[in-house]
Amino acid sequence: MPVDPIQLSKFLSFVLRHKPDAIGLALDPQGWVRIDELIEKGNVARPRFSREDLLHVVKTSDKKRFSISTDGLRIRAAQGHSVSVDLGLPPQAPPPVLLHGTATRFIDSILREGLKPQDREQVHLSTDEATARRVGQRHGKAAILKIDALRMHAQGFKFYLADNGVWLTDQVPPEFLIPSSSETDSATTSRQPKLST
Ligand code: HQG
Numbered sequence: 001m002p003v004d005p006i007q008l009s010k011f012l013s014f015v016l017r018h019k020p021d022a023i024g025l026a027l028d029p030q031g032w033v034r035i036d037e038l039i040e041k042g043n044v045a046r047p048r049f050s051r052e053d054l055l056h057v058v059k060t061s062d063k064k065r066f067s068i069s070t071d072g073l074r075i076r077a078a079q080g081h082s083v084s085v086d087l088g089l090p091p092q093a094p095p096p097v098l099l100h101g102t103a104t105r106f107i108d109s110i111l112r113e114g115l116k117p118q119d120r121e122q123v124h125l126s127t128d129e130a131t132a133r134r135v136g137q138r139h140g141k142a143a144i145l146k147i148d149a150l151r152m153h154a155q156g157f158k159f160y161l162a163d164n165g166v167w168l169t170d171q172v173p174p175e176f177l178i179p180s181s182s183e184t185d186s187a188t189t190s191r192q193p194k195l196s197t
Contacts, residue, residue: 003053009061011046012054016066016077031076031085032069064164079162081121089160089168096150097178098125098159098167101136104143115145115172122160125149125167146178 015038020027023041027033039051058066058075067078079087100115100123115123125147126132136142152172153159160168 003047003049005053005057005060007047008049008053009057009065011042012057012066012075013077013080015042016075017081018083020083027076027083027085029086030088031081032074033076034073035068035075036073038075063166067163078164079122079124079166079168082119084121087160087162089162091158092161093153094125094149094159094161094167094169095127096148098127098147098149099129099132100125100145100147100172101132101134102143102145103136103140105140107143107145110145111174111177114174114177115147117171122168122170123172125169125172127165127167147172148176148178152176 015023015025016027016031016033020033023045025033025038025041035051035054039049039054043049054075055068058068065078065080066075068075076085076087102110117123124135126135129144132144133142136144149159149167152169157169162168
């Protein structure tokens, strides 16, 4: 049976970001695993996939979720980890404003506490609104927050750019959040801060 690229991509995200031990894999400190070992262990409990199947998923991933090492032997998730890894990304100056897509139901809490990484290692930020909106819609009615990244950076907060263009930072305190736009529904409108669309 041909391998379904979406299912394989989800499987790769699961083991490379969250549960490598589910198939007896161990990520190295930077999150890499050997591709041959991943294929061998990954093929025990699921439809078989080949190196070509895996490389096809890496190449066609809409968000470029996976990176291959320069020697072609190892693979890792570009971002999104819940297991502890040090991606080894150099801190760098972010664009002045970054965006975070979330759901309207989280806005009150976020404006109160700031953005936290929750189950992941870091908070995920993007440079374009379409991406932020898509990310937010995964959780419900999308709301987009603007982050005053320039001011955060000037105050010593570190930012990292993942291989796939996603910006990462450890947290965003509430004073750096600029409410920007939302798609509210009647259940949320009354208790949301006024957000321009
Ligand atoms: C929210 C996907 C309440 C946060 C995406 C988000 C991304 C708070 C949710 C990547 C909060 C966590 C990551 C607070 C943060 N109170 N809610 N204080 N602080 N939150 O999935 O950013 O398709 O862990 O706003 O595209 O949605 O998997 O993070 O809504 O790049 O490749 O808590 O995952 O990529 O949700 O998504 P997530 P995310 P993939």
